[in-house]
Amino acid sequence: MAGAPVKLGSILSFCAVFYAIFYRRDNFGDGRLSAVKEHLLHLENENKVGSGIHQPKVALGYGACHDLFVNATALLNPKDLKGSPEHFNEITSKEEFIKSFAYFFKHGAAAERFMSNSELYDELVEQSLKLPDSRWTIGGNAPLMAKRFHMEGWKVLLGAKMSKKLKSYIPKGIEIIGDENGEEVKDDVHMILEYRADEKFGIYKSPRANRYIMHNDENNPLLTSLEKLGEHLPAFSPNLLVISGLQMMDNFPFKQNGKDLRAERLDLVKQQILSQPLDTLAHFEMASYVDLELLLHLTTKVIPFVDSIGMNEQELSNLISVLEYGKVMVVADSNPRIATALDQMRKTFQIIRQKNTEFGSKKKLTRIHVHTLAYQAILTVKDSNWKRTKAAAAKASLTAHRYVCNTQTIALDKSKLLLDDSFSTTTDNNNSRVFFEAAKPVACWDEVLDNYEVDICVAPVLICTEAQLTAGAGDNISAAGLVLQVEK
Template sequence: MAGAPLKLGSMVSFCIVLYAVYYRNRDGGDERLSPVHQQLLALERASVVGAGARQPRVALGYGACHDLFVNATQLLDARRLRHAPQHYNDISNKDQFLESFAYFFKHGAAAERFVSNSELYDDLIEQALKLPDSRWALGGNAPLMARRFHMEGWKVLLAAKMSKKLKTYIPEEISIVGGEANEEVKDDVHMILEYKADEKFGSLTAPRANRYIVHNDENNPLLSSLEKFGEYIPEFNPNLLVISGLQMMDNYPFKKDGRDLRAERLELVKQQIVSQPASTLTHFEMASYVDLELLLHLTTKVLPFVDSVGMNEQELSNLYRVLEFGQVSVVTDSNPRVAAALDQMRNTFQLIRNKNQQHGSNRRLTRMHVHTLAYQAILTVRGSNWKRTAAATAKASLTAHRYVCNSQNIALEKSKLLLDDSFSTTTDNDNTSRVFFEPTKPVSCWDELLDNEQVEICVAPVLICTEAQLTAGAGDNISAAGLVLQVEK
């Protein structure tokens, strides 16, 4: 009898291998692509966003910027890298800039850093503008998510101080609040250093396409649109409130006359969240944070009071370590196994639920969305106000490809799958938690019991774009696309 489970496991493994062989072309292609594509589209099309009187409404804060996109390896000279790659919480000189970029480049990890040296930052911008391929675009978590919601048929209220020029990047139908009438606004500029998979930087090779962002913001760290936003929200009466852009507060000099101005601003964010009626769902979009003090503020002033949290694999690991150990995680595996990500997702869900109780919140976390290069994972509590989890996971997956390839049409010749033919749902594997990936049913969903709640977890493969055109803003578009189908209309 002792040998029976082993034999069964061997037979299952053998069948998986045969199935995998069946779904591969002889020339190395992947025949799973077409059925996965068709079924993801079918799920997406099955749910349609309401229009007219039933048009859903979303309010998003805070901030906006002008993004300057540059080719990282054209701007930076690897020969000037004099020391080993390492990370810094903020950048004060050229050597730190090169070492910090190289550190994240070799890991293929997304990062966002504050440049405290304004003269250095202005010089970098000047150099970037000389490159033939540099280009300007709308930036900021809230504006990019706002534009995605608008594309999907939502009515949108956006909190941001923006110049007239930057507002031209925003569809006219989106209501923008945050500045005074005729106020002269100088847009904050973020520089997006992009690189492709397998690109070289000296002796280093990027394991995946990604971006490294630097900024020297003046408006965004202060959440300068916060108060004006609060005036407009009640009349707008949103179905969903999205909080984002708080990472701009990282390492900004907020201490003044013994006061912690950052804590004061975040307390106002908290009051804005808790003042919403129960009918308004609230979502917090994570980002690349490095300042432990700021992260600890988030665990007391934001996370206990939202219904939903969205993040990538780096941000998930960081949030989990802060909640569990009070430590910052600077970089992690850029393509984690499903089981590892789901374990961190479950643990983080329960840790935030504990925060709900500790802080006497009227809300309980009922949704988490983790987006990675290879797959999308969404967890929702059964019976909560979040609907259509499978369809939302499929839509997030399709949006990942469309955005990165910068095309609404999905070209299978520019696609690949990294998700294995089967995956375990936990690293505590007892041979009963393995899910078989079926190309004709690509979104896998199952129920679990977490924090005494019945939850549904859905995982969908991403048709990864092999010819990346855009990297910055992908997470914002993916998160917004996931939310689009989950709010009841």
């Protein structure tokens, strides 16, 4: 690491020690909770944007779907698991489905897979609809992020083809672009198999709440709304362009008559990004990818041309593995040390900045946001167009709790912290530590990476202990982090 962090509370005073010992426990089991909550809320309230003449504008692509939420362990029978859990890039049979689900379940890892067996997929949907707690809602990265931006006061343009029924899930203030007038649209359906922390599936127990997503999409892999969104971008003139939903291309059969349609569509995504003025910030939302060819396309056609990337800990490990070694990492630690995640963020930043130069990109990566169960970490280049990094980390943390608990109220009796009283900022130097202060929970410091000064902020998450929603959490968290960082 080039440059040591400035320690927050750099001298661990007697008062801080006294605080850590005396206030360790209260009625909620952890005396830090109340102070953490109050300061996170203070940072959020003091840094509101998105109103009046200062209302920023965001355009988002691509796609939408119906999400069918299902209790995973109610739908699937562990007795159907023949042999050991196993990873498959593409699901073709019930046996592969059960093995794949168990593989990610035992790691508590989020996953998203394409099922090429349409008949089996339809059968699973029918079975799911017979369960008493299954439910429908709108899905897709772009619509979920669009709803969050709208909720936070932004003006929103959404690129997605959807039926009238699906459009009814979208708030009235969001402008939807994608289908032709009068066009009949058949919505894609995604199955969201949710499970809670410590739930059991046969001999396996999940270390955390998460979800396994299965899809059999026809529209979303082709990015069918791309051209329509492009037609409306000049008049809309967004401050921020969000690229998402590209994981729908994962393992989809694209090649026709020797032509790689996926590469062609991604070239059009690149052109859409480059068609925007340089002061229009571009953000790429990562997801669960296993198709190496697609990932390599992303590292040449999309990632070198955006200003910002957002992802969870699994996606970060996968991205750095592809960037460094050209290999896919299917599962990573579901609760990584802060030092480990920060080192991966630094390496990702350095490699992508090299790619910016290699591909002659006028845009440079100036922001990385990684969201995990326990913390939010945001890296921004100093004096770039990204503002209020500290407040953004706080807002992302609060949004994680609110969304997963499905409430606007931060309930301390449904919260816990996983962060210790201090953490290393890198695995290379154990002397480089930041002491966690409950009254000032968001730790920020400066570093120098490849001659670029960067800010890094880490905010603890008040983890929701009674998870109501898991799918879509990352989209809401990423959008919330962006909300405070863009100025019109």
